Amino acid sequence: MILLASQSPRRRELLNQIGVAHQVISVDVDETPLESEAPLDYVRRIALDKAAAGHELASDSPVLAADTCVVANDTILGKPDDEEHAIRILRQLSGATHEVHTGVALIHDGRQHYRLSSSQVRFRHISTAQARRYWATGEPADKAGAYAVQGLGALFIEHISGSYSGVMGLPLFETGQLLAKAGLLTV
Template identity: 40%
Template sequence: MNYHNLILASKSPRRKELMQDCGFAFRSISCDCDEVFDKDIPVEKAIEKIAYQKAKTVWDAFPDQLVLGCDTMVILDGEPLGKPKNREDASRMLKQLSGSTHRVISGVAILGKDVHIVFHDITEVTFYNIEEDDLQQYLDSDEPYDKAGAYGIQGKGKLFVKEIHGDYYNVMGLPIAKVYRELKKLLKNQ
């Protein structure tokens, strides 16, 4: 299969930036699908399933393309923390993350004709205790509201991070080194 186009099934500016850094030609298409977290399967598989749903929704509309879908979730003590609904929700999440270690899991799906690749990556992040004035200042910014776990490690949220074990870019929303290697293999074999 000769893929003339690679589609990123996301409008995330962070994912777009990471993909651009790889040098692949691609376009970004927003995915309009329900992101239903299946609590009856292991959390890693549930996140992979959402990534697959995103990729499949776009691939159904463009079956001659290679489609990359991704979903990222913060997990604390087994509880998934997605994007906050509002300020109160963001505050609750950040207070939970304060002084603790959580996992950031990204599920990735790459779909195309005769291509079905699904995997996940896990990064552990430990936060310092977040002081109330820092929390309120952060909540006053626009940063926490479109990110899993209500923080952006690449933005002001980095000030909360004490330690990180694993792929930094996974925390940004895309384990780009693994994605790059998978796409390179596929595109090399055209």
């Protein structure tokens, strides 16, 4: 049994998909990027901070955590603050390729382990009206980059190069590597 330091239903679904028994724990981590922090440094820091916060709550159990960031033009695009912010994000992604980085951290037996998944996602052109209709569905409100690859947001995606599950928020290949190395998963 591992502890998942995440409230994301997508991460729970993905762990269930690969048969990993887990319980969810709630952690509170400030996800504000540091000034001039590079996206890869950011996602590593936040994933490790979440795992460490979970480990503080339950030091006897393995703790898995992840963080995902969407990056366009070297800028981290977080979760939208409101409709107008979501429209700006979606219009920025429209007709372009962006990166999605997901860092996965595991703390087990007093050691930290980390893996990174990076993918490129190309969006078709999205009009402002289409972005507004998408916002009205409620789906983009709590998603990095203001879209969900596993939901209606998939209609905007022309191409993915990399990990679909990584774009969802928990790259299964890298997660499996971490858990197997720690002796918590055998395949």
